[in-house]
Amino acid sequence: MxxxxxxxxxxxxxxxxxxxxxxxxxxxxxxxxxxxxxxxxxxxxxxxxxxxxxxxxxxxxxxxxxxxxxxxxxxxxxxxxxxxxxxxxxxxxxxxxxxxxxxxxxxxxxxxxQRHKRGTPQKERPVxxxxxxxxxxxxxxxxxxxxxxxxxxxxxxLVLAEEAHLLRSQKGILPQQARYRESLHSGGCGPTKAFSILSKEHDGPKNLNFTLTDCKNHFQKRRREIYKEGDAQVALNYF
Structure with a gap:
């Protein structure tokens, strides 16, 4: 505000x-x-x-x-x-x-x-x-x-140390991790393999700021960006 x-x-x-x-x-x-x-x-x-x-x-x-x-x-x-x-x-x-x-x-x-002032009962969500x-x-x-x-x-x-990396403000693929992941993909690694390699290099997934799902989503986002740029063949080859 x-x-x-x-x-x-x-x-x-x-x-x-x-x-x-x-x-x-x-x-x-x-x-x-x-x-x-x-x-x-x-x-x-x-x-x-x-x-x-x-x-x-x-x-x-x-x-x-x-x-x-x-x-x-x-x-x-x-x-x-x-x-x-x-x-x-x-x-x-x-x-x-x-x-x-x-x-x-x-x-x-x-x-x-804030509670919504509506007549219809709302689905209970976690506090x-x-x-x-x-x-x-x-x-x-x-x-x-x-x-x-x-x-x-x-x-x-407070959250345990081994879970803190998944907190909302902590999650995200750092630029240098994204670049490295894309270089791995250029060498034939898919998102699952790339995530596995990054996990090992950081002594386990608990030390990464993102999950396997985040990694897959990043691949999809990058593919959409390439499509938007107009190079459909490159986007198809990206996966």
């Missing part, structure tokens, strides 16, 4: 002291921002891997600085994976020049599902939202995004 902010600066009703922000980001402790860059690798904005297990370096703290929203999202998503929950982007504010000035990222179980208050909030100033609020506690059970 977007909120338009026409004032020069945000309403800083957050846990970071206003004086720290007014005096510039140099007053904010840089915490572990440099350590984050040392251990989390990116490829075109996508989290690729980390060079060590979760430590206190990867626990969000008020005052942490990020160069972009994407860097913040990938960091918090990595923390979420190691902790056992999924995330989603929440509300944000823009300044009068259209730039993002404030962003909140929630636990995916934030809030409650996915529990009103969880866990979140991270940043404000922008001087070209950086500073963490101004971090709520760590959840009001629901």
């Amino acid at each position: 977007e909120e338009r902010d026409n004032t020069p600066m945000l309403d800083l009703n957050v846990s970071l002291d206003e004086t720290m922000l007014d005096n510039g980001l140099d007053c904010i402790p840089h915490c572990d921002a440099e350590k984050i860059d040392e251990h989390i690798l990116y490829d075109n904005g996508d989290l690729v891997e980390t060079s060590k297990d979760m430590t206190t370096d990867y626990i969000p703290k008020v005052g942490m600085l990020f160069e972009s929203e994407d860097e913040l999202y990938h960091f918090y998503n990595y923390y979420a994976r190691r902790t056992g929950f999924s995330i989603r982007k929440g509300h944000f504010k823009r300044s009068s020049d259209g730039e993002i000035r404030k962003r909140v990222i929630y636990c995916s179980k934030e809030g409650f599902k 996915l939202r529990t009103g969880c208050m866990a979140l991270i909030q940043v404000i922008a100033k001087d070209g950086m995004f500073a963490v101004t609020k971090f709520v760590e506690d959840h009001n629901h059970e």
Whole structure:
């Protein structure tokens, strides 16, 4: 949900002291921002891997600085994976020049599902939202995004480590994995074989961010893209 902010600066009703922000980001402790860059690798904005297990370096703290929203999202998503929950982007504010000035990222179980006001009884579905208050909030100033609020506690059970890779915010085939998978296909491997090879190279399917079904769907999507480009014969040969 977007909120338009026409004032020069945000309403800083957050846990970071206003004086720290007014005096510039140099007053904010840089915490572990440099350590984050040392251990989390990116490829075109996508989290690729980390060079060590979760430590206190990867626990969000008020005052942490990020160069972009994407860097913040990938960091918090990595923390979420190691902790056992999924995330989603929440509300944000823009300044009068259209730039993002404030962003909140929630636990995916934030809030409650709204009931439809209909006369016909609706099919019961699993309760996915529990009103969880866990979140991270940043404000922008001087070209950086500073963490101004971090709520760590959840009001629901967290997912086991071996299942965390299947959480919604974690799923997806990374660009370099897609390229490698397509090179395997060029060598005669179908989606099942390609998935098997990728699983072995990552010490098991639990370490992949996608399932065999996701892999097959990716093949189908790529085939449709080739058809759309007008090369039907190449698309037929793709499988």
